[in-house]
Amino acid sequence: xxxxxxxxxxxxxxxxxxxxxxxxxxxxxxxxxxxxxxxxxxxxxxxxxxxxxxxxxxxxxxxxxxxxxxxxxxxxxxxxxxxxxxxxxxxxxxxxxxxxxxxxxxxxxxxxxxxxxxxxxxxxxxxxxxxxxxxxxxxxxxxxxxxxxxxxxxxxxxxxxxxxxxxxxxxxxx
Numbered sequence: 001x002x003x004x005x006x007x008x009x010x011x012x013x014x015x016x017x018x019x020x021x022x023x024x025x026x027x028x029x030x031x032x033x034x035x036x037x038x039x040x041x042x043x044x045x046x047x048x049x050x051x052x053x054x055x056x057x058x059x060x061x062x063x064x065x066x067x068x069x070x071x072x073x074x075x076x077x078x079x080x081x082x083x084x085x086x087x088x089x090x091x092x093x094x095x096x097x098x099x100x101x102x103x104x105x106x107x108x109x110x111x112x113x114x115x116x117x118x119x120x121x122x123x124x125x126x127x128x129x130x131x132x133x134x135x136x137x138x139x140x141x142x143x144x145x146x147x148x149x150x151x152x153x154x155x156x157x158x159x160x161x162x163x164x165x166x167x168x169x170x171x172x173x174x
Contacts, residue, residue: 005112006084006087006110006111006112007110007112008027008031010023010024010027053161053162054081054082054085054161054162055085057082057151057161057162057163057164058082058085058086058088058089058151058161059089060164061073061075061086061091061149061151061164062086062089062090062091062092064149064164064166065091065092065093065149066091066092066093068147068149068166069147070093070146070147070148070149070166071093071094071136071141071142071146071147071148071169072093072094072095072096072136072141072142072148072149073086073091073093073094073095073096073148073149073150073151074096074098074132074135074136074148074149074150074151075095075096075097075098075150075151075152076098076099076119076128076131076132076150076151076152076153077097077098077099077104077108077161078099078100078101078104078153078160079104080097080099080103080104080105080107080108080111081161082151082153082161083095083097083104083108083111083114083116084107084111085161086151087111087112087113087114088112090112090113091113094113094114094115094141095111095113095114095115096114096115096116096117096132096135096136096139096141097111097114097115097116097117098116098117098118098119098131098132098135099116099118099119100118100119100120100121101118102118104116105117105118115139117135117139119131119135125154126172126173128150128152129150129165129167129172129173130172132148132150132167133167133169133170133172136148136169137169142169143169144169144170145168145169145170146168146169147166147167147168147169148166148167148169149164149165149166149167150163150164150165150166150167151163151164152165
């Protein structure tokens with residue numbers, strides 16, 4: 001928990017033992033205490049080509065979302081890696097991971113604080129904003145007038161996270 005893991009699992013023996021419900025409750029209490037202690041470490045992978053900028057953008061997105069009291073951080077991700085980077089910083093708001101592919105959608109389901117959705121492939125900034133707005137308003141991640149933080153890569157594709165934008169819901173360009 002302290003090193004920023006996204007998920008924990010019980011062993012098969014524990015889950016099938018005499019007290020599986022109690023084991024889950026105990027584990028949940030331990031996790032809640034650990035997460036509320038404020039002693040979480042934000043481990044990040046060693047810099048690799050393309051990841052340094054993505055890591056900086058992810059950290060900035062979390063900071064901006066907290067400072068502005070944004071309702072969500074929306075991350076467009078081809079592989080799920082950018083969503084994972086944002087998740088590692090444990091933002092104070094929900095992360096909405098958007099992707100055009102099923103495999104990263106499934107991976108995002110295990111990432112801390114993340115909800116995910118499939119969206120159509122978009123090439124233009126205006127279309128990304130429209131997708132983010134639609135998912136946030138439909139999913140209850142704010143109302144018109146609320147701010148969201150959008151993380152994406154222009155041009156899109158793997159390893160291209162290089163953009164952070166603050167958007168007010170309801171003000172998408174036509």
